[in-house]
Amino acid sequence: MTTPEHVPDPDAVTDYETQAREFLIRGREYLAVGDLHQASEKGWGAAAHMVKAVAVAQGWQYDRHADFSRVMNQAILLTGNDRLSDLRGRANDLHGNYYERKRFLNAEIIGKDLESIEELVALLAPLTVLDGSGNGSAE
Secondary structure, three states: OOOOOOOOOHHHHHHHHHHHHHHHHHHHHHHHOOOHHHHHHHHHHHHHHHHHHHHHHHOOOOOOOOHHHHHHHHHHHHHOOOHHHHHHHHHHHHHHHHHOOHHHOOHHHHHHHHHHHHHHHHHHHHHHOEOOOOOEOOO
């Protein structure tokens, strides 16, 4: 839940969620033209921005890269959805592709990972909904 002094910024929640969805679209576009590094990074960006949207809505800290997993763990505990753990791993795999040589990247796997990020975005969306008081809800 949010802390009593924390009031979520609805514009920030919307901006992060919108950016997540835009990154997913771009990731698919890059995949279609064979730019697997960019497809992977856009998938990672979609996951990271959606998790930031959740963090803002719920009043959770997300100031550095390591906060991605911490916020995901909080979302798992709040929702009871263990599938989020697998999806967190897929997001991290996409991010790790940045450091791989192109010949070791696999378009089919990256495509499946992007589908997983689409699922992640959908599963996290309810956590970005602000209730009437401006606080995140876990509907």
